[in-house]
Amino acid sequence: MTREQLVADLAAAHLDTGHDISAGDARRLACNAGIVPVVLGGASQPLDLGRAKRFFSEAQRTALATKYDQCAVQGCDSPFAWTELHHEQPWSQGGATDLDHAVPLCGRDHRDIHKPGTRATITTGPDGRKTIQIHRRE
Numbered sequence: 001m002t003r004e005q006l007v008a009d010l011a012a013a014h015l016d017t018g019h020d021i022s023a024g025d026a027r028r029l030a031c032n033a034g035i036v037p038v039v040l041g042g043a044s045q046p047l048d049l050g051r052a053k054r055f056f057s058e059a060q061r062t063a064l065a066t067k068y069d070q071c072a073v074q075g076c077d078s079p080f081a082w083t084e085l086h087h088e089q090p091w092s093q094g095g096a097t098d099l100d101h102a103v104p105l106c107g108r109d110h111r112d113i114h115k116p117g118t119r120a121t122i123t124t125g126p127d128g129r130k131t132i133q134i135h136r137r138e
Helices: 003-010 021-031 057-063 106-113
Strands: 082-087 100-105 121-124 130-135
Touching: 057 082, 057 100, 057 130, 082 106, 100 121, 100 130
Parallel strands: none
Antiparallel strands: 082 100, 121 130
16 A cells, blocks of 8 residues: 555545645644534534534434433423523524533423523533523512
């Protein structure tokens, strides 16, 4: 096997110049250009969608199921299977549909968090799991 064949087999990206580059070089180029690359996991499903999609994907939901057992609101024991994925920073305010910005909320808490006058405090633990304390207007 020639060096060119070996490099082509190991290459992560192909440039429009005709050259193949490594994954590290591709990440550096993307970073320098201000591009957030799509992160792949499992069966090559995108887990970070940025602003390309508004709604979280099934692949993202599956990935979060490994981290969460239930709704992220303190005191709520609704199982993860009953949750909806909420953007930590609202989509309407520029929030990204990325895995680390997704927060599972049961239907009741998801509706409540969007009510006028409701505030939420989101805390991220060392394991990346988010906990929400909802301050409801009485």
